[in-house]
Amino acid sequence: MTPPSLAGTVADDVVVALVGRPNVGKTSLLMHLTGSAQRPVNFPGTSVERVESCVRVGDRRLRVVDLPGIVSLHAQSRDERVTIDYLRGEGTAPPDVLCAVVDAGKLGVELRLLQQLARLGRPVVVALTKLDVAIRSGAPVDTERLQRALGVPLVVTNGFTGDGMDALRAAVVGAVGQARTDAADGAAARDPAAVASAVRLPGRASRTATDRIDAVLLHKLFGPLALALVMLLMFQLVFTAARPFVAAVEWVQGVCGDAIAAVVADGALRSCLVDGIVNGLGSVFVFVPQIALLIGLVTVLESSGYMARAVFLLDRLLRKVGLTGRSFVPLTSSFACAIPGILSSRIIADERDRIATIVVAPLMSCSARLPVYVVLLAAFFDPITAGLLLFLLYMIGPVTGAFVALLLRRTALRGGRSPLAMEMPVYQRPSLRVVWLQVRAAVRQFLVTAGTVILLATVVVWALGYYPRSPAIARRYAAATAAVPAGPDADAARARLHAQEQAEYLEQSWLASLGKAIQPVFAPAGFDWRHTVGVLAAFPARELVVPTLATLHSLGDLEADAGAADPGLTTALRHATDARGRPTMNGLVALSMMAFFALCSQCASTLAAIRRETHSWKWPAFTFGYMTALAWLVAVAIYQVGDWLGYGLPR
Amino acid sequence: MQLPADRTLAHLGRRQRARVRDVVGDDDLARRLVDQGLWPGVEVELLTAAPGGDPLLFVLHGFRLALRRDEAARVRVDAEPAS
Numbered sequence: 022m023t024p025p026s027l028a029g030t031v032a033d034d035v036v037v038a039l040v041g042r043p044n045v046g047k048t049s050l051l052m053h054l055t056g057s058a059q060r061p062v063n064f065p066g067t068s069v070e071r072v073e074s075c076v077r078v079g080d081r082r083l084r085v086v087d088l089p090g091i092v093s094l095h096a097q098s099r100d101e102r103v104t105i106d107y108l109r110g111e112g113t114a115p116p117d118v119l120c121a122v123v124d125a126g127k128l129g130v131e132l133r134l135l136q137q138l139a140r141l142g143r144p145v146v147v148a149l150t151k152l153d154v155a156i157r158s159g160a161p162v163d164t165e166r167l168q169r170a171l172g173v174p175l176v177v178t179n180g181f182t183g184d185g186m187d188a189l190r191a192a193v194v195g196a197v198g199q200a201r202t203d204a205a206d207g208a209a210a211r212d213p214a215a216v217a218s219a220v221r222l223p224g225r226a227s228r229t230a231t232d233r234i235d236a237v238l239l240h241k242l243f244g245p246l247a248l249a250l251v252m253l254l255m256f257q258l259v260f261t262a263a264r265p266f267v268a269a270v271e272w273v274q275g276v277c278g279d280a281i282a283a284v285v286a287d288g289a290l291r292s293c294l295v296d297g298i299v300n301g302l303g304s305v306f307v308f309v310p311q312i313a314l315l316i317g318l319v320t321v322l323e324s325s326g327y328m329a330r331a332v333f334l335l336d337r338l339l340r341k342v343g344l345t346g347r348s349f350v351p352l353t354s355s356f357a358c359a360i361p362g363i364l365s366s367r368i369i370a371d372e373r374d375r376i377a378t379i380v381v382a383p384l385m386s387c388s389a390r391l392p393v394y395v396v397l398l399a400a401f402f403d404p405i406t407a408g409l410l411l412f413l414l415y416m417i418g419p420v421t422g423a424f425v426a427l428l429l430r431r432t433a434l435r436g437g438r439s440p441l442a443m444e445m446p447v448y449q450r451p452s453l454r455v456v457w458l459q460v461r462a463a464v465r466q467f468l469v470t471a472g473t474v475i476l477l478a479t480v481v482v483w484a485l486g487y488y489p490r491s492p493a494i495a496r497r498y499a500a501a502t503a504a505v506p507a508g509p510d511a512d513a514a515r516a517r518l519h520a521q522e523q524a525e526y527l528e529q530s531w532l533a534s535l536g537k538a539i540q541p542v543f544a545p546a547g548f549d550w551r552h553t554v555g556v557l558a559a560f561p562a563r564e565l566v567v568p569t570l571a572t573l574h575s576l577g578d579l580e581a582d583a584g585a586a587d588p589g590l591t592t593a594l595r596h597a598t599d600a601r602g603r604p605t606m607n608g609l610v611a612l613s614m615m616a617f618f619a620l621c622s623q624c625a626s627t628l629a630a631i632r633r634e635t636h637s638w639k640w641p642a643f644t645f646g647y648m649t650a651l652a653w654l655v656a657v658a659i660y661q662v663g664d665w666l667g668y669g670l671p672r
Numbered sequence: 673m674q675l676p677a678d679r680t681l682a683h684l685g686r687r688q689r690a691r692v693r694d695v696v697g698d699d700d701l702a703r704r705l706v707d708q709g710l711w712p713g714v715e716v717e718l719l720t721a722a723p724g725g726d727p728l729l730f731v732l733h734g735f736r737l738a739l740r741r742d743e744a745a746r747v748r749v750d751a752e753p754a755s
Contacts (some may be wrong), residue, residue, distance in 0.1 A: 092704065092707040092708060093703070093707040095703055095707065097700050097703075097704060124735075126734055126735060127709075127733045127734050127735035128733075128734075129709060129714075129733035129734070130708065130709035130732075130733045130735070133707075133709075134707075155734075158734070160734055217733075231736075235719075235720070239720055239722070239729070241723045242723075244722075244723065245723055329738070332738075333722050333727060333729065333738050334722055334723065336722065336726075336727050336738075336740070337722060337723075337724045337726050337727070346727075440700075440701050440704055440740070440743055441727055441738055441739060441740045441743060442701075442704050442705060442708050442737070442738075442739055442740075442743055443737070443738045444708070444735055444736065444737055444738075445729060445735075445736035445737070445738055446736075447735075447736075
């Protein structure tokens with residue numbers, strides 16, 4: 022192996038890899054060490070990601086690489102193999118310095134990995150973490166003696182306060198190019214368990230805070246109760262606390278739309294800007310509050326140590342449906358929004374478990390489905406039935422998800438159950454700085470990847486719904502508007518004519534032609550062509566269905582309630598009729614539509630997130646396919662059974 | 673009490689301690705268990721079990737390790753003399 026190019030002659034960059042067991046606090050250390058944004062970088066020739074951040078130390082630039090946690094240099098998962106190949110310098114330049122992150126509380130097992138790292142022959146610097154925890158739990162460590170025994174630079178750090186970072190940066194830069202010393206060889210040769218016990222200072226092993234907390238949180242009865250409470254609180258918080266922010270995003274969207282409307286003349290450009298781009302951007306940004314909150318909460322739970330307890334409590338249950346305890350976080354998160362849920366699936370080590378989790382996550386009823394449920398339930402059911410149906414709609418996700426996951430793990434993702442063999446970290450207070458940096462990184466990633474896809478999709482649907490523009494319609498409505506008699510009702514009448522004109526354009530647009538063409542597909546589910554168009558328009562983002570239905574139903578309303586200025590979508594849906602005056606909507610159709618929305622994959626952002634997290638188009642395509650097929654089957658089944666029972670539409 | 677020769681971590685009762693004799697098998701799981709600190713001579717204590725009795729939570733080397741029951745059954749132990 023050739024020695025690394027020494028800094029100063031070739032480049033001023035020092036590449037340092039953070040290596041350590043899972044949960045030692047590498048990520049906190051990275052955040053404190055560099056304080057700058059993380060940049061996901063792919064390992065050369067693979068899709069495995071590592072996180073890199075830079076910081077200046079004097080005239081040097083320190084490039085800190087955060088690697089996935091490893092327990093030994095024997096790779097088992099794909100991520101571990103890539104990590105270890107990188108450390109060995111196979112197929113790529115190895116890091117200049119290895120920064121071994123070592124938890125002071127469990128030196129016995131830590132030193133074994135350190136021993137293996139020392140044998141790689143790179144300069145090693147040890148960052149000792151969680152010394153405070155070790156002292157509190159009655160196992161303090163004689164750090165000077167440990168350093169002497171190891172023969173490599175050792176820095177005591179604190180991942181919560183950020184103490185020791187200057188010393189660590191200096192030690193790393195100082196270690197560049199250092200040849201292996203005899204002392205390091207000594208450390209590599211020594212028995213790690215003996216070293217660990219030799220440096221342990223006498224301390225009183227006592228019942229720690231973690232023991233006391235676990236006595237409650239892992240209790241046979243209180244443990245599951247506490248978990249249910251935590252889940253409920255998390256869900257509620259994401260759902261309610263994000264609401265004012267969501268309203269703010271929508272308000273900004275409205276203001277921007279109005280501002281553009283004031284400057285740009287009515288026409289294709291204005292419509293494209295307002296209905297296409299501003300709406301598209303809005304439907305991207307509207308996810309940001311939820312993503313930020315959820316990733317923040319998940320990070321807090323994760324770094325406090327509670328997530329491992331949740332995994333422990335749920336492993337048995339989730340294993341029955343072919344998932345793992347670790348699937349719990351992504352799946353719960355997905356009830357608020359599937360995108361942060363999918364992003365949080367990275368905590369699942371096994372690739373098959375992870376993909377199965379990602380693929381079923383969008384089945385959980387996210388908050389964007391709620392408006393559809395609310396409109397349809399309010400229109401066709403009394404409040405008590407509506408509440409019950411809402412509960413059932415929320416249950417569709419987990420029940421279907423269990424079947425899909427089980428099926429996948431028995432077929433395409435068969436075999437290789439990931440072992441649990443998981444460390445349960447000591448409880449600790451999460452560092453707000455680390456939480457903030459994680460949230461910022463997740464939001465940025467979402468805006469860049471999902472943002473571009475959803476914007477594109479929204480503009481395409483806008484164009485399909487806008488074109489072609491018939492000059493005949495324009496002439497007719499221009500004449501009608503001009504003919505409105507002056508008076509107190511003139512403005513309302515003109516607005517009504519405008520809405521009618523928009524609906525007529527939409528009805529002869531490409532989107533509507535498409536809707537009518539595939540109407541036969543949805544006819545068995547009881548859908549009218551307008552519902553089909555609504556469903557089509559909702560494919561980039563299911564938020565689009567309510568406004569689309571509103572536009573499409575504005576025609577019929579004017580005939581039914583000529584007196585009312587704005588009858589509202591609820592009334593409009595109830596009184597909607599087809600060309601021959603027969604009703605097109607009733608409770609059964611509403612039910613079949615809601616089931617369709619509950620199961621269907623109608624969110625370009627989610628598919629983009631799946632693509633990002635699985636590094637292939639295969640899984641987003643599969644998710645889209647199976648969810649849409651399932652949604653159609655269930656909607657048809659509901660309508661056909663209901664119709665057979667006599668609840669169908671009159672023929 | 674005389675213990676059976678093939679006693680494993682899965683047989684421990686709550687708060688019971690034992691010393692690791694070896695890990696059965698030569699596959700990835702066996703290697704992972706050793707990497708997690710379960711090498712011969714290490715003292716292990718069962719802390720508790722999840723509701724339903726699986727997985728199990730152990731203490732070794734001063735840290736807590738969660739193992740599924742079938743994973744724990746791969747680790748053969750000798751009884752720890754009462755201390």
